[in-house]
Amino acid sequence: MNKDDVQRLSELIASRLDAAGGRAWLPTPVRPEPPGGPTPGALPAWSGAAQTLPDVAPIRRSAGSPHHRTEYPALVTAARQAAAARGPAPLPAGSKAGAGRAATARTPKEVAIGVSNRHLHVSQRDFATLFGAERSPTPQRPISQPGQYAASETVAVVGRGGRIEGVRIVGPARGQTQLELAPADCRTLGIQVPVRLSGRLEGSGGGVTLEGPAGKVTLEAGVIIAQRHLHVAPGDAKHLGVGDGDRVAVECGPAGRRVTLHDVLARMGPTHATELHLDTDEANAAQVKTGDRALIVATSHPGRPSGRRRPLLVERDVAELAARGESVTSGGPYLLTPAARDRAKALGIWREET
Ligand SMILES: [Zn+2]
Numbered sequence: 001m002n003k004d005d006v007q008r009l010s011e012l013i014a015s016r017l018d019a020a021g022g023r024a025w026l027p028t029p030v031r032p033e034p035p036g037g038p039t040p041g042a043l044p045a046w047s048g049a050a051q052t053l054p055d056v057a058p059i060r061r062s063a064g065s066p067h068h069r070t071e072y073p074a075l076v077t078a079a080r081q082a083a084a085a086r087g088p089a090p091l092p093a094g095s096k097a098g099a100g101r102a103a104t105a106r107t108p109k110e111v112a113i114g115v116s117n118r119h120l121h122v123s124q125r126d127f128a129t130l131f132g133a134e135r136s137p138t139p140q141r142p143i144s145q146p147g148q149y150a151a152s153e154t155v156a157v158v159g160r161g162g163r164i165e166g167v168r169i170v171g172p173a174r175g176q177t178q179l180e181l182a183p184a185d186c187r188t189l190g191i192q193v194p195v196r197l198s199g200r201l202e203g204s205g206g207g208v209t210l211e212g213p214a215g216k217v218t219l220e221a222g223v224i225i226a227q228r229h230l231h232v233a234p235g236d237a238k239h240l241g242v243g244d245g246d247r248v249a250v251e252c253g254p255a256g257r258r259v260t261l262h263d264v265l266a267r268m269g270p271t272h273a274t275e276l277h278l279d280t281d282e283a284n285a286a287q288v289k290t291g292d293r294a295l296i297v298a299t300s301h302p303g304r305p306s307g308r309r310r311p312l313l314v315e316r317d318v319a320e321l322a323a324r325g326e327s328v329t330s331g332g333p334y335l336l337t338p339a340a341r342d343r344a345k346a347l348g349i350w351r352e353e354t
Contacts, residue, residue: 109240109296111230113252114144114275115283118185119170120155120210121178121198127169130155130212137171144275145231148172156211157181161190167210176201179208179223182281186225196224197265226279229265230296231272244268246301250276252294253286260297261286311335315343322347329353 001009128134130153137151151169157179164185178201186193193205206220230250232242242248246266253259261282276294283289311334313321318328318340328336328344331353336344344350 109242110293111240111250111274111276111296113283113288113290113292113294114277115288115290116180116226116277116279117168118157118164118179118181118280119150119168120157120180121174122169123175123177124173126177126210126217127153127173129215129217130210132212132214136173137169139171143170144273146271146273153212157185157189158209158211159186159189159191159207162188164188177210177217177219177222178204179210179219180226180279181223182279183225184281191223193223193225195227197227197229197267198224226277227265228261228263228276228278228282229267230276231274232266232268233272233274234268234270236274237268240274240296242266242268242296242299243301246299248296248300249298250294251297252276252288252292257285257287259286261294312337313340315340318343318347318349322349327351 122130122137124134124136127137137149137153139149140152142149149171151171153169154166155169157164157167167179178198180198181189181193189208191205191207194203196202196204201222201224204221205223206218208219208223210217210219230242230248232240232244237243244267247262248264248266249260249262250264251258251260261278264276278286278288288294313328313334313336315337318336321328322344327349328341329351341350
């Protein structure tokens, strides 16, 4: 339809309105009387009082996201189960898809990102070999984790496939030398090393030589790709909902490059400052840099028994256990309502765990 067509159409409409003598051309709506006539004393059906809520305000379902809104009865059931510690919370804060996540809970918590470049933690002995001096690495600037610093000393790392110059030493000296590389570094060096958490070197890689100004050290072990991890200061644990040993998933990066990183191991301790540590490959993939923010989107507590949902026993459950001749222990893998505990005591099946 072009401009002229629109003009002709509007003229046509105007002429029809004139022909109708200025009256509205749609009939005035008339409210229909209900069939059979009104029952004496009863409100007419069209008053709305007789209608059920879904007729008035039907539940809207978006075709694009059928799981966005859980059906109300299902939501109530899930909330009750969550309250009884039998299942995950149906729609935790900040969640669009909290329902259906078995062992995780979504949380709207932000942490700062720290990108770790390849670096070397060095033992006192190896430092002496590389730099010919019985002293500690020279502090150049502090890094985010309290007590640690980037040293002014660097070494060259040589593998069978290549060489990387200027690998920074992070002080102070440690008990065992540990070289942390990004996967791309390993390709440069022509070596294959496993992903390990810093400080846990069982099964770590080797096959590289460190070259310092005074000497060389060949590493048979201690070379790792650092497991992505989240340092948690004890004061932040509660508000982040994360404890030592938890695994979290984080979302970070700008639109178009945004990623979710799983298997982020949380480490908590008095000497930790809250920060998400990624290596340069991870940071490049997500297009983030040190100081950017990441959002914790899920937390799981694989190691903590309290993280597994313990069933809640009510009086009836206790009665059933008694009928089966079983007892209830204070330290058992379940929670008891106070009434259930009293019932267990009354039935003589309560055992205080020693
Ligand atoms: Zn770290």
